Amino acid sequence: MHNANVRLVRWTKLHSCAVLCALILALGPRDARAEDIDIFSVSAQSGAQNVLLILDNSANWSASLSVPNCTYADGSGGPKASNPNQEAGTKMAIEKCALYNVVLRLPTDDAQPYFNIGVMLFNEGNTNSGYPRHRFVPLTSANKTALLNLIRNLGINADKTNNASTAESFYEAFQMFAAGAVWKGTAGTKYDTHAIVGDRYVGTDSACNNHILYIANGKPQDDNGQALTLLQQVGGDASPIEYSYSYVSKSEQANWADEWARFLSTRADASSSLDGAQSIRVHAVAVTGASSDGNYPNFIREIARQGNGEYYAASDVDSLTNALLSIFNSMLAVNSVFVSAALPLRQVPPLFNCYE
Numbered sequence: 001m002h003n004a005n006v007r008l009v010r011w012t013k014l015h016s017c018a019v020l021c022a023l024i025l026a027l028g029p030r031d032a033r034a035e036d037i038d039i040f041s042v043s044a045q046s047g048a049q050n051v052l053l054i055l056d057n058s059a060n061w062s063a064s065l066s067v068p069n070c071t072y073a074d075g076s077g078g079p080k081a082s083n084p085n086q087e088a089g090t091k092m093a094i095e096k097c098a099l100y101n102v103v104l105r106l107p108t109d110d111a112q113p114y115f116n117i118g119v120m121l122f123n124e125g126n127t128n129s130g131y132p133r134h135r136f137v138p139l140t141s142a143n144k145t146a147l148l149n150l151i152r153n154l155g156i157n158a159d160k161t162n163n164a165s166t167a168e169s170f171y172e173a174f175q176m177f178a179a180g181a182v183w184k185g186t187a188g189t190k191y192d193t194h195a196i197v198g199d200r201y202v203g204t205d206s207a208c209n210n211h212i213l214y215i216a217n218g219k220p221q222d223d224n225g226q227a228l229t230l231l232q233q234v235g236g237d238a239s240p241i242e243y244s245y246s247y248v249s250k251s252e253q254a255n256w257a258d259e260w261a262r263f264l265s266t267r268a269d270a271s272s273s274l275d276g277a278q279s280i281r282v283h284a285v286a287v288t289g290a291s292s293d294g295n296y297p298n299f300i301r302e303i304a305r306q307g308n309g310e311y312y313a314a315s316d317v318d319s320l321t322n323a324l325l326s327i328f329n330s331m332l333a334v335n336s337v338f339v340s341a342a343l344p345l346r347q348v349p350p351l352f353n354c355y356e
Contacts, residue, residue: 282307
């Protein structure tokens with residue numbers, strides 16, 4: 001890992017689950033910056049964090065960046081440095097390095113894991129929505145190795161798709177968290193068959209502490225009519241969120257990803273068997289530095305704001321690594337890094353009886 005001063009600190013088990021829920025919600029959305037980061041590990045007694053990584057594998061991940069080649073921190077190599085299928089010098093390369101190195105550093109506990117992690121990519125071809133590249137698994141030592149191998153083996157052309165169907169993937173993600181019906185998650189051939197039983201997702205081991213971490217490379221591109229229909233279908237607020245066109249373009253405002261993030265953080269319930277709404281926070285990182293970026297990071301920022309999550313922009317492996325570390329850190333505990341919020345807090349419903 002580059003320039004990240006990382007220490008592992010264990011949070012006392014005396015902190016109650018209810019307090020942890022309240023602290024995490026109090027963080028609110030913020031426009032975050034890379035800082036000197038501690039990773040706090042909270043007892044798994046407080047409930048593992050369910051984290052779905054949604055990776056933007058649209059053509060934008062091939063965009064060129066003026067960055068040096070990066071490597072994996074365990075000395076096992078790095079993204080492909082030469083043609084054919086060169087990855088070095090692209091957005092995808094720094095994402096692979098940062099994700100690999102962050103997952104490598106995350107705490108593991110084979111008895112009481114701190115995280116349940118799943119991975120979603122956009123469907124390839126013209127099928128809008130996402131698919132489960134890897135089901136939710138507790139972050140044990142063995143599962144960490146499997147996730148690292150998945151990240152390492154992603155191919156810049158082999159796994160590329162046409163459109164970043166973000167809003168429709170948020171619907172698929174909601175179904176994945178809630179053990180709901182599969183929509184388009186089995187449309188291709190690369191989905192994890194262990195993520196599905198019959199026509200439904202297997203869900204997570206626990207329904208509390210739910211997070212989406214969306215790594216974006218460009219603006220969302222959905223079938224907007226379909227995304228709206230799905231939002232209405234789940235009882236979401238279909239009133240459009242408006243921005244200045246100089247801040248978020250007209251075409252992006254027609255996209256429903258920010259309204260979907262609002263639904264996930266305020267109305268979604270990942271488990272009807274528990275009291276209260278087991279909502280899903282949406283964090284987002286806009287990978288920047290390409291000539292084609294335009295103002296797309298502004299819309300990604302608003303997705304995180306509506307999702308009551310953290311937002312970062314990152315243009316190199318160091319800043320992206322620190323961004324991801326900070327987001328994972330915020331899922332577990334609060335320190336002085338997270339007290340000040342640059343974006344206003346939104347009202348979200350409290351979690352009740354998360355760990356019964």
